[in-house]
Amino acid sequence: MTTLDAALDRLPLLAILRGITPPEALPVGKALVDAGFSILEAPLNSPEPYDTIRQLADAHGETCLIGAGTVLTPEQVQRTADAGGRIVVSPNFNAEVVRATKRLGMVSCPGVFTPSEAFAALDAGADCLKIFPGDAITPKFIKAIRAVLPASARIVVTGGVGAANLAEFMAAGADGAGIGSALYKPGRPAAEVGVVAAQLVAAVHAAREAA
Numbered sequence: 001m002t003t004l005d006a007a008l009d010r011l012p013l014l015a016i017l018r019g020i021t022p023p024e025a026l027p028v029g030k031a032l033v034d035a036g037f038s039i040l041e042a043p044l045n046s047p048e049p050y051d052t053i054r055q056l057a058d059a060h061g062e063t064c065l066i067g068a069g070t071v072l073t074p075e076q077v078q079r080t081a082d083a084g085g086r087i088v089v090s091p092n093f094n095a096e097v098v099r100a101t102k103r104l105g106m107v108s109c110p111g112v113f114t115p116s117e118a119f120a121a122l123d124a125g126a127d128c129l130k131i132f133p134g135d136a137i138t139p140k141f142i143k144a145i146r147a148v149l150p151a152s153a154r155i156v157v158t159g160g161v162g163a164a165n166l167a168e169f170m171a172a173g174a175d176g177a178g179i180g181s182a183l184y185k186p187g188r189p190a191a192e193v194g195v196v197a198a199q200l201v202a203a204v205h206a207a208r209e210a211a
Contacts, residue, residue, distance in 0.1 A: 004107045004127055007038040007065050012176030014039040016069055019186035021047045025055040031194035033060050036201045041089050043069035050083040057084030074100035091132055093117050098124040115145055128154040135160020139172035146173030163200055167207035
């Protein structure tokens with residue numbers, strides 16, 4: 001089973017498939033995995049998200065981290081686990097959601113925006129900090145917060161990050177980025193998702209070479 005560290009080291013991108021439907025799950029998932037993605041989330045405000053999570057987990061759960069986004073309650077954490085998900089991503093920090101995630105042996109990635117939220121999330125057991133919304137900050141923010149967080153803390157910036165600015169955020173200390181509408185929009189064909197995914201993977205390689 002892939003760990004968070006291994007997945008981020010392989011490719012520091014998290015695919016946010018907001019709005020995806022169960023019939024799209026397998027073709028879109030295959031396009032992303034073929035491009036090199038190893039972390040995929042189906043936000044719970046998508047149609048029948050647990051069905052999508054189950055399909056993705058059955059197909060790619062051995063080599064990828066599959067899970068849910070926009071997780072707001074411990075009950076949703078349990079349903080994600082029941083569907084085979086192994087990562088829980090939230091737009092906010094809720095200590096009960098983090099604790100429920102860790103009790104089930106899953107990866108916890110809550111959303112935070114301030115140093116206080118970041119430290120509180122780590123104290124609750126979070127494995128990764130999702131800085132959200134990313135388009136409300138600059139790479140300087142990441143550099144500043146990285147300087148005070150434990151070196152082991154993983155940071156993923158989500159919202160407003162794409163091929164054009166990914167290198168700046170990574171150079172500032174981000175461990176990765178969550179990519180949503182720039183990668184997948186409802187109804188986008190799997191082939192197009194694969195093309196965009198390949199462009200993002202190329203941007204990651206360029207950023208790593210520059211570093």
